[in-house]
Amino acid sequence: MVVISLSEITHRVGNTQIIDDVSVRFSPGAFNVILGPNGAGKTTLLKIATGLLRPTAGDVRYDDAPLSHIAPSRLAKQRAVLSQTVDLAFALSVRDVALMGRYPYYGRVPATTDLAIVDRALELVGLSNKRDQAYPTLSAGEKQKTQLARVLAQIWNYDDAGEHRYLFLDEPTSSLDLHYQMQILDLARGLLRHNCTVIAILHDLNVASEYGNHFIVLDQGRVAAEVDDADHLSVDLIDRVFRVRSYRVPDSVKGLAVWRFR
Secondary structure, three states: OOOOEEEEEEEEEEEEEEEEEEEEEOOOOOEEEEEEOOOOHHHHHHHHHHHOOOEEEEEEEEEEEEEEHHHHHHHHEEOOOOOOOOOOOOOOOOHHHHHHHHHOOOOOOHHHHHHHHHHHHHHHHOOOOOOOHHHHOOOOOHHHHHHHHHHHHHHOOOOOOOOEEEEEEEOOOOOOHHHHHHHHHHHHHHHHOOOEEEEEEOOHHHHHHHHHHHEEEEEEEEEEEEEEHHHHOOHHHHHHOOOOOEEEEEEOOEEEEEEEEE
């Protein structure tokens, strides 16, 4: 199982330091959550971890291999990234957008297996009935679900004994109503049973506590905490990082302590 580690990562834009000497390791086979206030460097760190952005300094490794040494074609089959927004200049159908996730696997024409994987991914996100609709005509939430189908198709692995896959999610539920937020996060968590690791940026502490089992908290471009249990996200930590006054109350239904703010 490949372990993704970031060592002494620094990233600057001009004179602005976005990431400052960050070293973290994503827990394999887990639902890793990156938390932090706006401007903490979460999206920048995720882009660096996926190879979409080169750091000013530091080292990213997938196991023992430097990320820069991994061929793009191999990396595309190993990890997929769902960004906050994806703009498309052409009026492709929903199915064609989802099919983009299979580009690393075929030449000029997709195979029957590729089409079957795309159709299954659209079914999982609840868009089978819109597969022929033009992508620009979708709602914001439907566009996000289409993009989720694309990244699911990209890392789809029928053989659980095959290469381990990584799914990176940058605020995946930001455009979705409550029902689809739960659907997508349940779907992502279910991938853990199929040789996959999830790394997600989330804003809602209660959602993060329910789904996550490894947490990296960023504050002003530095790691404020890294813990393996939601119970270790202390009130003092949350108050300091998010500049709020918080407390936790027991939830008898789910057996979790629920965050409240005042």
